[in-house]
Amino acid sequence: MRTRQPTTTALEEQRIPVRAKLAAAWTSLVLLYAYVDILAFFKPGVIKDIEAGVVFEFDISQPLFIVFLTLMAIPILMVVLSMTLPARANRTTNLIVASIQVPFAAFNAVGESWRYFYGLGVALELIVLALILRYAWTWPRIAQSATTATSPDGETVRAQ
Numbered sequence: 287m288r289t290r291q292p293t294t295t296a297l298e299e300q301r302i303p304v305r306a307k308l309a310a311a312w313t314s315l316v317l318l319y320a321y322v323d324i325l326a327f328f329k330p331g332v333i334k335d336i337e338a339g340v341v342f343e344f345d346i347s348q349p350l351f352i353v354f355l356t357l358m359a360i361p362i363l364m365v366v367l368s369m370t371l372p373a374r375a376n377r378t379t380n381l382i383v384a385s386i387q388v389p390f391a392a393f394n395a396v397g398e399s400w401r402y403f404y405g406l407g408v409a410l411e412l413i414v415l416a417l418i419l420r421y422a423w424t425w426p427r428i429a430q431s432a433t434t435a436t437s438p439d440g441e442t443v444r445a446q
Contacts, residue, residue: 307421308376312365312418322407322411326403357390364379377422
């Protein structure tokens with residue numbers, strides 16, 4: 287009878303492209319925004335206020351919802367932009383948009399009675415935004431040499 291030996295081979299660590307990291311982080315941020323808002327519906331009195339036409343002390347109106355949609359569309363569109371913009375524009379756009387999103391994320395905790403719930407939500411959102419800023423800031427650079435060329439979309443390709 288043969289005794290089975292446990293396998294101890296290391297798992298392969300594949301490098302994740304910066305674009306994929308950024309798109310995943312923006313997706314996580316959007317999901318956090320959505321789930322904090324969805325869970326907030328279970329807070330006592332929220333549904334009653336909505337039925338009365340009020341959201342966070344604002345009267346429900348088309349302009350208010352346009353503002354909400356615009357604020358949510360920005361991180362949603364960043365998922366696509368992070369995967370499609372050329373590297374230089376991608377890095378710059380991510381740095382600017384993530385920096386602007388920080389105060390919006392922090393605003394969600396202002397004046398809330400459920401400080402732990404909203405505090406956790408804001409903390410998680412700020413962590414994800416910090417990751418986005420880090421990924422964009424530390425975007426790898428490639429030294430241009432005689433053996434490399436640039437494709438039409440700005441990506442570096444090796445000459446054969």
